[in-house]
Each structure stands twice: as structure tokens, then as C-alpha cells.
């Protein structure tokens with residue numbers, strides 16, 4: 001399906017933004033398409049290299065091959081298969097089969113990926129977790145020696161008492177009402193760790209007992225190293241502008257003409273809030289609304305879903321992408337072909353020289369454009385996560401229904417000597433993947449707890465560690481019917497303190513050295529979620545389209561480095577209108 005790209009601004013739901021000044025990177029994009037003259041004689045990049053064959057590389061190849069059907073695109077993948085961290089494995093068990101996910105397992109708020117699924121023709125292969133299902137509603141935190149259910153709405157007096165007794169929310173209850181009165185940070189502070197930001201503005205207990213658990217579940221990272229400016233950008237910008245995150249949020253609603261009182265009265269808080277957003281995020285949402293036409297039936301399923309995945313696991317997305325690019329005819333995927341180096345061509349940098357292969361037999365080729373998903377060790381450190389999937393034939397081996405539980409950094413060592421980050425209740429969280437009943441769990445180990453380790457547990461040790469976590473936390477002493485251990489070495493980049501400044505230096509360096517002929521995409525620059533990366537590839541393809549690939553300064557990092565002021569916008573305008581608006 002060819003998408004309509006330039007919908008008239010009068011038809012666009014975000015048309016009023018068209019009259020405002022655009023950030024420099026966007027402005028140059030618009031101007032370029034009308035007035036630019038070519039810096040090369042060719043109308044399209046004849047040869048494009050994609051460095052890395054994970055989801056970032058494959059989705060870039062997919063979107064870019066559509067923009068430039070005449071280009072010859074080569075994807076270089078170091079491993080024996082493309083697909084990166086998305087790995088799903090079917091395992092035979094008595095009476096049928098179960099699916100084990102070794103990396104990411106579900107997608108949330110994933111409009112670009114949903115649209116991609118529609119294009120790939122795999123919508124019928126999706127399985128949804130409904131918003132009203134226990135898996136979407138029930139979230140647990142293990143603290144200090146038991147599971148505590150987090151409230152999704154205002155807790156009843158008995159629920160409140162239980163939470164108070166657990167001590168988990170004590171810091172929040174004291175700190176949140178005080179937050180609007182806490183002094184604004186000094187102007188000289190350009191970044192701060194999440195731990196420090198929350199301790200300064202709310203309470204250290206909230207950081208250690210609750211927020212550290214959430215950041216285990218997303219980044220497997222340490223809140224005392226991760227950047228608040230990058231990962232809590234709303235709160236960071238609200239404090240910068242209004243002196244308080246909560247007070248700022250309240251003022252923002254008043255300024256929007258939809259004061260919080262009104263929103264609460266109408267019970268529409270979830271769809272009517274105003275937030276601060278970068279103009280390029282607003283532009284990206286506008287483009288989604290202009291370009292996507294997601295079918296009604298799919299939209300309504302997405303609206304009712306909290307997360308989705310595939311009946312055959314997330315790897316299905318990879319195999320479908322591979323098939324789709326193979327059909328295009330202008331994409332070649334070379335596996336077992338690591339990239340040894342890439343450098344600008346000659347003095348003028350109007351191309352990229354890429355050397356690939358194993359050290360004893362390398363090949364050097366020149367490309368008009370290269371899209372790199374390769375990591376830059378100077379930008380972020382990485383953490384390693386070990387997943388242990390376990391299947392027990394007995395259903396309901398534990399009494400909980402829900403997504404699973406996360407373990408905060410404050411849990412005493414005796415309660416978590418294995419350094420687990422959390423446990424996912426797979427059989428409760430996702431349905432439609434297994435042909436037999438039973439209890440399926442995944443124990444996640446490592447992350448920042450293993451920083452600096454030279455060796456990691458082997459499969460037998462990891463399985464023993466997972467079993468001992470389950471025995472201590474869930475009282476499960478049975479032997480699993482089937483299990484699988486997978487080590488994802490250096491899989492999640494850590495956006496640590498000062499990330500934004502490092503990204504800006506990186507952007508300047510790449511822009512200067514490669515003059516627009518090297519563009520970057522992937523979880524180190526777009527976000528660690530699968531959809532973040534796919535949306536990064538989609539944005540990159542839009543940036544490159546028409547004459548965009550000739551932009552002598554482009555790097556793909558503009559959305560993370562542009563310093564235009566954030567703007568007030570209705571939260572619904574940051575999403576696909578059909579999904580959030582109806």
C-alpha cells in the first residue's frame with residue numbers, strides 16, 4: 001500500500017501548528033523540499049548500506065526501500081540470523097507446545113508498529129491483552145519480603161492500610177503533597193540522576209521502593225545512574241518552566257483552558273491532559289495522522305488492548321519484515337557479515353566506505369548513504385539481562401493474576417541474593433500462544449546488578465537461581481516441566497547522566513565527518529522499546545525521502561538534540577487520533 005504523504009494542512013488535525021515557527025531541523029526539511037538544489041547529480045542514493053540486521057536495521061531497510069525503490073540496499077548482520085533481541089522459541093511439552101520469549105515480549109502504545117503490521121498483513125496473527133484484564137490491571141512490587149499490589153485507582157481504606165503497613169508508599173504519601181513547595185533546581189544543573197531528582201523533589205523512599213522497580217522493568221537499570229532529563233522529561237521540563245512538576249502540571253492545564261477541576265469533573269483526565277512536548281514529537285504525530293489509515297476493526301481492538309504481541313511471539317515481526325523486504329527485490333540481507341569499519345569517502349564525505357567480513361577475509365565497498373544501528377560505546381554503557389523461562393504443567397501454581405512483579409533496588413540482599421529484576425506471569429499476561437494449560441513464568445536476572453562482571457551464570461546456574469527466586473517469593477518448589485535460559489549480553493543501553501550532551505556532541509561529530517551520508521537509528525538513540533526503534537526507522541525514512549538524503553548535516557539524531565523550546569499540546573495530539581480520540 002502506498003501511503004498518501006502530503007495531506008493538505010487544512011485537513012490535518014494539527015493544522016494550527018503549521019503557523020508556528022518550526023525548529024531549525026524541521027524548517028530546513030520543509031524549505032529543502034521546495035527550494036533546495038542538488039549537491040549530487042543523482043536523484044536517489046544508488047547504493048545504501050544498513051549496518052546491523054536487528055529490528056532497527058530490518059525496519060529501516062523496509063521503510064527506506066519503499067522511499068527509494070531504485071536503490072540497491074544491503075543489510076550487514078554480524079550474527080547467523082537477522083532479528084537481534086527478538087527471539088521466540090516454541091518448546092514441545094506433554095500435550096502440546098509452549099512459546100518462550102527470550103527478549104521483549106509485548107508492545108504497548110505502538111501505533112507505528114501496528115500500522116506496520118497492517119502493511120505486512122499480519123494483523124490476524126496478533127493476540128491482545130485487554131485493558132480490563134488482570135494482566136493489565138494488576139501490577140506487583142516485591143517489598144520488603146512479599147508481593148504488594150500497586151493501586152490502579154484510588155485505593156479503598158483497607159488497601160490503603162495494607163500499602164501503608166508495607167512501607168512501600170510511605171515516602172510518596174509524605175513527599176507528593178510537599179512537591180509543589182520544593183525549591184526549583186539551580187539553573188546551573190543541566191542533568192540529574194532519577195534517584196537524585198526524586199529524592200530532592202519528593203522522597204528517597206519513593207525513588208528506592210517504587211520508581212527503581214519500574215526502571216528495572218524498562219531499562220534493567222540503576223536509577224542512581226540514569227538521567228532524569230532524558231527519562232523523566234515531562235517532570236524535568238515542568239520543574240524547569242514552572243518550578244514544580246505537579247504544580248507545573250496543574251498550571252499547564254489552566255493555561256490550556258481545560259483546568260484540572262473541569263477534567264476531573266468530566267472524568268476525562270486520561271484523554272484531555274495537556275503536556276509539554278518537543279515540536280518534532282508533535283510533527284511526528286502529525287505525520288502519523290496524515291499518513292496512516294488503520295482499519296476500523298483493528299483500531300477498535302487496539303483501543304481495548306493494553307498490550308499486544310503475536311500468537312507465534314514477537315519474532316514473527318522479524319520473519320514478516322524479512323519476507324517483505326525480500327519481496328521488494330532491492331534489499332539483500334548478508335548474515336555472518338560483521339562490519340569492521342565505516343568512514344567517510346575522501347575529503348568531501350559524500351559517501352561512506354564500509355569494510356565488512358571476518359578479519360581473514362574482508363570486503364570494502366563504497367555507498368552513497370549508510371544507516372547505522374551499531375553502538376557507540378562513548379554514548380551509553382549497556383547492561384546484560386538473563387531470561388529464564390519456566391513452564392509447569394500445573395495451572396495456577398501461584399495465587400496471583402497479573403503482569404508479574406518487579407523488584408526494587410531497596411529489597412534487602414537476603415530477599416534477593418540472585419539479583420533478580422522481576423518475574424513475569426506469562427500465562428496470565430498473554431494468551432493465545434500455548435496449546436496447553438499450565439503456569440508459565442519468566443525470571444529476569446542481572447541488569448545493572450551485573451555491571452563490571454567478567455562472567456555470567458551458565459545455564460544450569462541461572463536455572464537454579466531462578467528456581468530459588470520462585471521458591472522464596474512465590475513459594476513454588478515444583479520442578480519445571482520445561483525451561484529455557486538465554487543470556488542477552490549488553491542488550492539494553494543505559495541513558496545515564498549527561499546522555500543528552502553526549503548525544504549532541506555525537507550528532508555534531510557525525511554531521512561534520514559524514515555530511516549527511518551516515519544516519520543513525522536504534523535503541524541507543526531512539527529509545528529501548530521495540531516501537532521506539534521502529535518509529536525511529538520510520539522517522540528516518542521520512543527524513544531521507546525526496547531530497548532529504550542530500551541534507552549535508554543530517555544524522556538522524558535531530559529529534560534528540562534539537563533545542564527548540566517544548567510546547568504545550570493536548571496529549572491526544574501526540575498520538576494517532578483514531579486510536580485515542582474516539
Ligand SMILES: C=Cc1c2[nH]c(c1C)Cc1[nH]c(c(CCC(=O)O)c1C)Cc1[nH]c(c(C)c1CCC(=O)O)Cc1[nH]c(c(C)c1C=C)C2
Pocket residue numbers: 102103104105106107108216217218219220307385403404405406421422423424444447528529530
Ligand atoms: C529483555 C528485556 C527488556 C527489559 N525491558 C525492555 C526489554 C526489551 C524494554 C521495555 N520493557 C517495558 C517497556 C515499556 C514500554 C513497553 O514497551 O511496554 C520497555 C521499553 C515494560 C515491560 N517490562 C516487562 C514487560 C513484560 C513489559 C511490557 C509489558 C507491560 O508493561 O505490561 C518485564 C521486564 N522487562 C525487563 C525486565 C528486567 C523485566 C522484569 C520483569 C527488561
